[in-house]
Amino acid sequence: MRAVRYHEHGGPNVLQVDDIDRPEPDDDELLVAVRAAAVNPVDTYFREGSYSPGDLPWIPGSDFAGEVEAVGDDIEEFEAGDRVFGTGLGNDRPGTCAEYATTPTDTVAHLPNGVGFEEGAAVALVGVTAWRALIDHGDLEPAETCLVHGGSGGVGHVAVQLAAATGARVTTTASEDYHDRLEAVGANTVLDYRREDLAEAVEEAGKPDVILDHRLDDYLQFDADVAATGARIVGIGNEDVAAGFENVPAARSKELTITLMSMYNTPDISAVLARLARLVADGEVVPEIARTYSLDEVDEAQRDVLEESFLGKLVVEP
Ligand SMILES: NC(=O)c1ccc[n+]([C@@H]2O[C@H](COP(=O)([O-])OP(=O)(O)OC[C@H]3O[C@@H](n4cnc5c(N)ncnc54)[C@H](OP(=O)(O)O)[C@@H]3O)[C@@H](O)[C@H]2O)c1
Structure with a gap:
């Protein structure tokens, strides 16, 4: 072969x-x-x-x-x-x-008959990652607010749709070109991540209860600053190997839960894939x-x- x-x-x-x-x-x-x-x-x-x-x-x-x-x-x-x-x-x-x-x-x-092979391959790793982050670790519930950094990315675009499918209000960040499409698939608020006033704009959309962060070295302190009290922050990635808080007391006062995860540790990947397959077949998640x-x-x-x-x-x- x-x-x-x-x-x-x-x-x-x-x-x-x-x-x-x-x-x-x-x-x-x-x-x-x-x-x-x-x-x-x-x-x-x-x-x-x-x-x-x-x-x-x-x-x-x-x-x-x-x-x-x-x-x-x-x-x-x-x-x-x-x-x-x-x-x-x-x-x-x-x-x-x-x-x-x-x-x-x-x-x-x-893979359901109506779902193409390309869609199946596209949703697998990023879908399990988004599920593990938002559902298993984030305990995301309907009517909560979810912030997904980088909503146009592989993980991000599935996370936006998965969060919307749970009934959460979704705020996401992305380059300008992708704003219309991300709104069309379920984001309530889409913000350019380059905005100077990003923190204010995120808070205006609703302080997030769950945050999916793929660049912890850029956003860990930002997450703590914009988060609702009791928020769950799930970190999946970083550019620099070091990340940390510039202001620990501000984060501590909110009783935040921070989870760092790897998709490979997901306990029952086939069960998650079977749920994702149903969401894709039903058009709730479009890879x-x-x-x-x-x-x-x-x-x-x-x-x-x-x-x-x-x-x-x-x-x-x-
Ligand atoms: N822990 C795990 O289990 C796990 C699983 C999957 C992925 N990951 C990690 O998570 C990260 C993302 O993975 P992916 O597959 O989604 O990658 P991807 O498809 O390349 O997406 C990355 C996204 O980040 C956006 N971005 C770039 N700079 C940004 C910034 N400063 N702020 C906000 N967004 C920004 C990009 O948008 P533009 O292109 O428009 O700039 C792009 O949409 C990678 O580091 C990956 O290794 C970890």
Whole structure:
């Protein structure tokens, strides 16, 4: 099969397409013919070697959607021909930028017939992240106010829609080009993150009860300053490795809960994927596909995911 691999850590130029043997599923695994894989910033961290997954050469890619080609002997809930989607690969097991991938079943769900493979791959990792942040850690409830930083991003655009689907009031930040689309999919207030008066504008929209923060080094103090008393702040990312408060008492007086999380720790990923599949099938969550790439273009896709501005997800079609 054709698979994107890197044989050494480094920039996007270490990615190449190799012809390798198709993997065989173990008794507790599925072999999936990958129809779509999504690109995430974490793929670039693994490639650079900042957290090293398995031994090189390595196949990047966490998300996939496709058709079950073969099932391990112990598996009952899936059969050959099933349409499925999943995430969590490319970390401690080979990834999804390939014609085939093997996966355990606890990170996979059935893909409803009306949902395309691109949408399935696009929503998987970012959808589980948004769910874990807003629902599991944030305990977001109807009529609460939710602030999603970076609402046009992969995580952000699903988080906005998931928060709206719960009945929360949603404030989000994004570049100007994406404001109309984010309002159309459920944001009540969309603000340019470059505004000088961003804190005042967020508070005017309603002090947030739950905040999803993907740039903790930029926004941790900001979050504490704008948050409602008793707010839950969930941190998923950072640009600089260091982040902290400039004014601890201001944060302390609000009895804030701060959770730092990794999607990979989500206890029952398939259950979350099954719920996301229902929301996508019902049109409550619309995964946006900004661009598609071939296997030969994964280097470009990994460059774009960090350097380009887009709404939604970049998707690879093997
Ligand atoms: N902990 C976890 O489990 C987990 C899971 C998924 C992702 N993450 C991390 O979360 C971060 C976001 O992931 P992603 O997949 O959503 O990335 P993404 O698709 O690249 O989105 C990033 C978004 O951030 C926006 N942005 C850039 N500068 C900003 C600023 N100063 N303030 C507010 N927004 C800004 C970008 O908008 P413009 O392009 O218009 O500037 C873009 O929409 C990454 O660091 C990723 O590694 C962590």
